[in-house]
Amino acid sequence: MQKQADAILPLKEISKSPAVLELKAVTKVFPGVKALSEVSLKLIPGEVTALVGENGAGKSTVVKILTGIYQPDDGIILVDGQPTIFPVPQAASQSGVTAIHQETVLFDELSVAENIFLGHAPRGRFGLIDLKIMNKKSCDILHSIGARIDPEQKLKDLGIANKHLVAIARALSTDARVVIMDEPTASLSHKEIEELYELVESLKSQGKAILFISHKFDEIFRIADNYTVFRDGQIIGDGAISDVTDADLVKMMVGRDVSQIFPKRKTSLGKVILQVKSYTHPTEFEDISFTLRKGEILGFYGLVGAGRSEFMQALFGITLNTFGTIKIEDKPVQIKSPADAVENGIVYVPEDRGRQGAILDLPIFQNITLPSLGKISGNGFLKLAKEFKLARDYTERLELRAASFDTHVGNLSGGNQQKVVIAKWLATQPKIIILDEPTKGVDIGSKAAVHEFMAELAEQGLAIIMVSSEIPEVLGMSDRVIVMREGRMVTELNENNLQPETLVRHAAGI
Amino acid sequence: MVKRFIKSRETFLICAIILLITIISLRFPGFIRPQNLANVFNDTSPLILLAIGQMIVILTKCIDLSVAANLALTGMVVAMVNVAAPELPIVFTLMMAVSLGALLGMFNGILVWKLAIPSIVVTLGTMTIFRGTIFVISDGKWVNSHEMSSAFKAFPRMEILGLPVLGWIAIITVMVFTLVMSRTTLGRAFYAAGGNPHAATYAGINVGKTQFWAFTISGALAGLSGYLWVSRFAVSYVDIAGGFELDVVAACVIGGVSIMGGIGTVIGALLGALFLGIIKNALPVIDISPFWQMAISGCAIIIAVALNAQANRKKGRIILKRAELKT
Secondary structure, three states, rough: HHHHHHHHHHHHHHHHOOOOOEEEEEEEEEEOOEEEEEEEEEEEOEEEEEEEEEOOOOHHHHHHHHHOOOOOOOOEEEEOEEEEEOOOOHHHHOOOOEEOOOOOOOOOOEEEHHHHHHHOEEEEEHOEHHHHHHHHHHHHHHHHHOOOOOOOOOOHHOOHHHHHHHHHHHHHOOOEEEEEEOOOOOOOOOHHHHHHHHHHHHHHHOOOOEEEEEEOOOHHHHOOOOEEEEOOOEEEEEEEEEHHHHHHHHHHHHOOOOOOOOOOOOOOOOOEEEEEEEEEOOOOOOOOOEEEEEOOOOEEEEEOOOHHHHHHHOOOOOOOOEEEHHHHOOEEOOOOOOOHHHOOEEEEOOHHHHOOOOOOOOOOHHHHHHHOOOOEEEOOEHHHHHHHHHHHHHHHOOOOOOOOOOOEEHOOOHHHHHHHHHHHHHHHOEEEEEEEEEOOOOOHHHHHHHHHHHHHHHHOOEEEEEEEHHHHHHHOOOOEEEEEEEEEEEEEEEEOOOOOOHHHHHHHHH | HHHHOOOOOHHHHHHHHHHHHHHHHOOOOOHHHHHHHHHHHHHHHHHHHHHHHHHHHHHHHOOOOOHEEEEEHHHHHHHHHHHHHOOOOHHHHHHHHHHHHHHHHHHHHHHHHOOOHHHHHHHHHHHOOOOOEEEEEOOOOOHHHHHHHHHHHHHHOOEEEEEHHHHHHHHHHHHHHHHHHHEHHHHHHHHHOOOOOHHHHOOOOHHHHHHHHHHHHHHHHHHHHHHHHHHHHOOEEEOOOOOOHHHHHHHHHHHHOOOOOOOOOHHHHHHHHHHHHHHHHHHHOOOOOOOHHHHHHHHHHHHHHHHHHHOOOOOOOOOOOOHHHHO
């Protein structure tokens, strides 16, 4: 008994240690919008605090306030207990706050060392940049995080994982005491994520306070000590991670129970709608063959860079110079452009919905009808009545709430923008829909909605190809799974042998 | 709807133009006589034609610097054809000007589409090529008024309801392209291709081809203006409309066309051109020294654009649910 108490005591001691950075009742108002309301947050040396919340809950605003990009309208920032203001980002970085962003903000044409020390390069004589010291210091930092990267290399020659390491090295180069990581694992493979966890552990042991933003619950429970849950710009709950379960967190985030994550559906497979035979591209993928039935969800699993998206882009007519045959409903088809694909009933909802999805400067209805212009026009002239009807049908179907059809998509929230993108594709009345990472970067509440919607579409007889890197999603949603590795189909798994271990083994080639 | 109209940049520009005319008429009351305003509009017509073409090109994230050179080349060709065959009907001349201009525009378009060369480079090159070609075909000589047939010169000056044909052509072009931009699939494609090329590609729109058609339209309008310009001023030589492409781009920018693509309207281009046209017409009549005129019109451009940019500053992100419902 006595011994156990002793063992617990020092732990409590640590969490009582003073916060290095603290927000007290911080409020941030944008014209007409209260983005943060009385937010208080403590970051403690040697501890990882997970920031949890749905998209648009205000997490990014907190990061921007902590890094001096935004200034709070009310409330105070405390550094080592002293009230401080960060009028400019440099002030935050001088106080030891540094952030690694979702999209790494680095410069392709500069060298690794220049990227690491941009803005605070060591100066030599005459105030010129001392390249020698800069390269040497870069080498040391990279070494300390276990990265084997030549500091004189140009950044553009590195892979995405190494770029991430450079971003981390950059964060550490300023003698950071607080490291903010904004969804750092979003674009990393399984192995790279493991390495990142080790890095976080080592940063912790160096006494850095870490703010970790993530949508993935497994990693929050793996590395975080504390949690803070946001909803609609307010803090809903915080405390030690060991006191909560993932169900608790989800409940706080969405304000309701998410009882079952994956919808059950009646799988009634129809006739074969798509046959792909020995599809090959000279450099990207080889010998892809499969069939797809009506009402089926076919998962494509693989590590990042396994060639799944590349294959899908070829299937959709974006990548040309491919060989092999495609039959839709037993008829051979040639797909030479996205227009051909849409014509043949194939649509592709790309991974990067922000960049490839909606046209922000166009109103809702024009976005929805964009791929269907052929259907609502005659001789090149649009028939507005038809256009409005088509747009109204699909906004209603997706329960898209917006004051007016004329609202520009750029003025909608992320969730509603996504609805516009989905409505746009459904309006083409496709037979086959390709969803590339349908829930990447999506909060857990919306995730369930997306999954439910997919199941509903399949039940209506749509054939779905789902590219996903999230194992639970692949397992939960797919009727069959094709695993790809290095541009080839490794295996096809069905319900009988669909196990997470098998999936990972095939994808990694073990 | 009404609220949005009041807030739109078109309304802002209309107010700016009215203000401008008021200020000018305080110093020179004759300026607001209907006949004078009609003259100013007529004078500005070539700029309006070119600005509409340029607006479409800019919408697709491109720029066409060769419009003025296209105008000069087409003008020279139709003038020389007229000298060689004075009896050809005007309809033929008009068709020739439009098709030759369109062809030159297509040349730009093909290079941008098929070779994926940035449009600023392509049209910088073709601008020089077009001007050079005028030298080659004309030996650097002028085609003067007395060499042109009278029908050739009379057409743009013919008055209908007090406005010369030149002005009517601008009005018709504005109407036609307002329709094209809002009611045709091609018009929609221009906005989509510039607004988000990736999304447009996934929606089955061929972005390169859309840009090609934008250059073709810009070229056709430049060709049409070529004939109108040469016949109106009754002279053609290598340097006509030198530097005019910059006025055209300026008119677009004043008219609220986003240089990043995807945003712009025909009415905006029209108003931008009128704003510039009024300044250029008014400065001489209100006795501003010619030395100051360029500087002043430059300042006016920057002020107009700065005010426009101010009005279009990004608002905060919409995060709260109730804020979204209000939009």
